[in-house]
Amino acid sequence: MKNIVIVGGGISGLTLALALHLKGINAKVFEAAPKIKPLGVGINLQSYAVEILHKLGVLDRIAHQAILTQEMAFFNRQGQQIHALPLGRYGGHPYPQISVHRGVLQQTLLEVAKERLGDQFLFTGHSFISAAQEGRCLRANFLTAAGEKTICQVECDALIGADGIHSRVYRSAFPEGPPLREVGVQMWRGMTVAPCFLTGATMARVGVPSHGKLVIYPVKNNVNAQGDQLINWVAEIDSEIYKKTEAPALQHKEYLVDFFASRKFDWINIPELIGQSVAPIISMPMMDRDPVERWQSGCITLIGDAAHPMAPVGSNGAGQALLDAYSLSVRLAEDSVEEAFRAYENERRPLTSNIVMTDRQGIPDQLIDIVDRRTGGRAFAKIEEVLSPEEAVRWATPDYQARPWDSKNQGAGLLTHA
Ligand SMILES: Cc1cc2nc3c(=O)[nH]c(=O)nc-3n(C[C@H](O)[C@H](O)[C@H](O)COP(=O)(O)OP(=O)(O)OC[C@H]3O[C@@H](n4cnc5c(N)ncnc54)[C@H](O)[C@@H]3O)c2cc1C
Numbered sequence: 001m002k003n004i005v006i007v008g009g010g011i012s013g014l015t016l017a018l019a020l021h022l023k024g025i026n027a028k029v030f031e032a033a034p035k036i037k038p039l040g041v042g043i044n045l046q047s048y049a050v051e052i053l054h055k056l057g058v059l060d061r062i063a064h065q066a067i068l069t070q071e072m073a074f075f076n077r078q079g080q081q082i083h084a085l086p087l088g089r090y091g092g093h094p095y096p097q098i099s100v101h102r103g104v105l106q107q108t109l110l111e112v113a114k115e116r117l118g119d120q121f122l123f124t125g126h127s128f129i130s131a132a133q134e135g136r137c138l139r140a141n142f143l144t145a146a147g148e149k150t151i152c153q154v155e156c157d158a159l160i161g162a163d164g165i166h167s168r169v170y171r172s173a174f175p176e177g178p179p180l181r182e183v184g185v186q187m188w189r190g191m192t193v194a195p196c197f198l199t200g201a202t203m204a205r206v207g208v209p210s211h212g213k214l215v216i217y218p219v220k221n222n223v224n225a226q227g228d229q230l231i232n233w234v235a236e237i238d239s240e241i242y243k244k245t246e247a248p249a250l251q252h253k254e255y256l257v258d259f260f261a262s263r264k265f266d267w268i269n270i271p272e273l274i275g276q277s278v279a280p281i282i283s284m285p286m287m288d289r290d291p292v293e294r295w296q297s298g299c300i301t302l303i304g305d306a307a308h309p310m311a312p313v314g315s316n317g318a319g320q321a322l323l324d325a326y327s328l329s330v331r332l333a334e335d336s337v338e339e340a341f342r343a344y345e346n347e348r349r350p351l352t353s354n355i356v357m358t359d360r361q362g363i364p365d366q367l368i369d370i371v372d373r374r375t376g377g378r379a380f381a382k383i384e385e386v387l388s389p390e391e392a393v394r395w396a397t398p399d400y401q402a403r404p405w406d407s408k409n410q411g412a413g414l415l416t417h418a
Pocket of ligand 1: 007009010011012030033043127128129162163167168189305306312
């Protein structure tokens with residue numbers, strides 16, 4: 001049997017361990033954190049990714065702790081609806097789109113993996129530092145925090161870097177590869193317990209980063225006796241605007257409540273939503289990385305954010321990680337490690353490179369941006385006077401084939417919000 005090491009016990013690493021197990025391969029997962037804790041806030045999985053959860057037999061356990069998202073609704077900065085796009089089953093797909101707390105998703109994958117693989121598959125407190133090929137054997141070095149910091153050496157046939165956006169496996173296998181790049185938007189993520197808004201399962205996009213954008217969606221129903229929801233929100237502001245203010249010195253909540261003070265709509269009160277945040281607000285610059293020419297280096301390859309960090313604007317990051325994991329498990333069950341890595345990369349790298357380049361353009365924010373420009377940032381009387389229904393559909397639905405990635409045109413399509 002193949003001796004496979006997965007570096008990273010996040011969403012893609014645990015999914016890969018489960019998918020390989022279904023194919024009769026028991027992999028070992030090495031995770032840097034001393035304990036896997038339910039970290040993060042909301043995450044959104046499109047139907048194509050939910051299908052993978054179904055194939056792995058974990059969908060029911062996740063779905064009842066999640067929201068089956070009905071629609072993505074677009075609003076201008078005055079809170080007027082521009083367009084609504086049905087999602088998941090509501091849009092005719094056989095699988096739902098789901099919104100869920102990242103911690104719930106990760107903990108459920110972990111629980112199921114422990115049930116199926118036993119406790120021995122996971123090695124926490126093991127931080128990958130390097131790997132070296134010696135003949136047919138690959139030796140991976142991990143720093144462990146057991147007592148004194150020590151180096152632990154692990155031999156394997158194949159090593160898969162599932163270690164996220166700051167991947168050490170990527171850096172070690174491709175020291176000359178492109179670095180992460182900031183796309184020019186500062187992001188804040190938080191969660192608030194509040195009454196449900198609109199359909200109770202709407203993902204709302206309000207405004208664009210050049211004047212302040214919010215993405216708001218519930219991730220859990222009935223979290224208290226009043227039947228309130230746990231509502232995830234993401235605020236995005238152009239980095240140039242953020243840097244010009246005194247913002248870095250202010251507390252995140254104070255800054256955001258002030259910035260979005262005028263956004264009190266009849267369907268949601270945004271300053272109140274942010275002001276009543278129950279989770280610590282996480283702030284970070286939005287980042288991606290130019291697509292790379294290769295993921296495979298001998299018996300090492302990459303999946304998830306380690307392979308293709310992408311701007312989180314199209315609900316693709318976690319979903320593409322699930323597709324990578326599933327595709328790789330199928331190939332590894334059929335072929336030698338090197339052949340499997342080649343076939344996996346041929347299938348997944350072009351597709352994810354196109355997504356990186358398309359999401360870099362900020363689509364579908366461009367729908368809101370167009371309306372904002374056509375109305376000079378003012379409220380409209382009737383949306384049909386500003387935008388035709390055909391245009392709305394076209395701008396709201398990214399075409400990931402329309403901007404095929406080209407290694408000679410790396411800089412094309414930066415996020416622009418005129
Ligand atoms: C703490 C945390 C919170 C997040 N919160 C959100 C969120 O709220 N919303 C959202 O949309 N996305 C969030 N993400 C990102 C999201 O999980 C990923 O974009 C997506 O799920 C792809 O998953 P991944 O497995 O590639 O990466 P991740 O889920 O990021 O998993 C990577 C794993 O690798 C581990 N790791 C890192 N370096 C090493 C190393 N050297 N050795 C061993 N293990 C290592 C990390 O501890 C982590 O467990 C978060 C990621 C993390 C790590």
